[in-house]
Amino acid sequence: DAGVIQSPRHEVTEMGQEVTLRCKPISGHNSLFWYRQTMMRGLELLIYFNNNVPIDDSGMPEDRFSAKMPNASFSTLKIQPSEPRDSAVYFCASSPSGLAGGPDDEQFFGPGTRLTVL
Amino acid sequence: QKEVEQDPGPLSVPEGAIVSLNCTYSNSAFQYFMWYRQYSRKGPELLMYTYSSGNKEDGRFTAQVDKSSKYISLFIRDSQPSDSATYLCAMKGTGGFKTIFGAGTRLFVKA
Numbered sequence: 001d002a003g004v005i006q007s008p009r010h011e012v013t014e015m016g017q018e019v020t021l022r023c024k025p026i027s028g029h030n031s032l033f034w035y036r037q038t039m040m041r042g043l044e045l046l047i048y049f050n051n052n053v054p055i056d057d058s059g060m061p062e063d064r065f066s067a068k069m070p071n072a073s074f075s076t077l078k079i080q081p082s083e084p085r086d087s088a089v090y091f092c093a094s095s096p097s098g099l100a101g102g103p104d105d106e107q108f109f110g111p112g113t114r115l116t117v118l
Numbered sequence: 119q120k121e122v123e124q125d126p127g128p129l130s131v132p133e134g135a136i137v138s139l140n141c142t143y144s145n146s147a148f149q150y151f152m153w154y155r156q157y158s159r160k161g162p163e164l165l166m167y168t169y170s171s172g173n174k175e176d177g178r179f180t181a182q183v184d185k186s187s188k189y190i191s192l193f194i195r196d197s198q199p200s201d202s203a204t205y206l207c208a209m210k211g212t213g214g215f216k217t218i219f220g221a222g223t224r225l226f227v228k229a
Contacts, residue, residue, distance in 0.1 A: 033215075042220065
């Protein structure tokens with residue numbers, strides 16, 4: 001079992017550039033989450049999908065952020081244009097649950113993408 | 119006020135010490151309480167899971183939930199250097215998917 005796969009692991013870009021982060025969830029998992037982690041704000045939920053459908057994107061900070069899940073095995077988080085304050089570690093997580101949202105619903109996190117915007 | 123409050127530490131203890139990590143919360147709808155452990159430059163991983171109030175023990179780890187006080191704790195007995203990590207509390211209500219995480223407490227166990 002490969003676990004949740006994220007790419008790239010590190011990304012350094014300049015302000016104004018487009019950034020695309022990628023995630024492959026664990027096969028068979030129905031829910032996918034994107035988080036952002038910083039020292040100041042901790043771990044923040046940006047958006048989550050269930051069965052490839054966005055359920056709650058209220059955590060997406062601005063219109064510069066967008067996320068897609070075209071199929072059960074792939075999701076992207078895009079930032080356009082990027083700004084220095086977007087610098088953070090971005091995590092993707094998946095969980096087995098269906099729409100009912102089981103109580104013991106463990107989230108499995110990927111290794112994260114460390115984004116630096118200069 | 120944040121929904122979940124957690125002291126970020128750092129907390130430094132000698133090997134073999136008992137460690138107490140805590141979180142407070144404001145949302146009485148939370149029913150499921152979790153502790154995740156995050157090693158440096160890794161993603162968080164689930165350590166303990168508790169439903170409603172009470173205690174749960176797993177080896178050297180004990181999770182406690184006091185819903186009346188809106189207070190949860192994680193105890194680590196006989197702490198080891200390998201326990202050095204950031205510990206995040208997390209909680210959610212019934213139904214839905216949204217889990218709220220604490221800021222995490224950095225723990226260092228010195229050999």
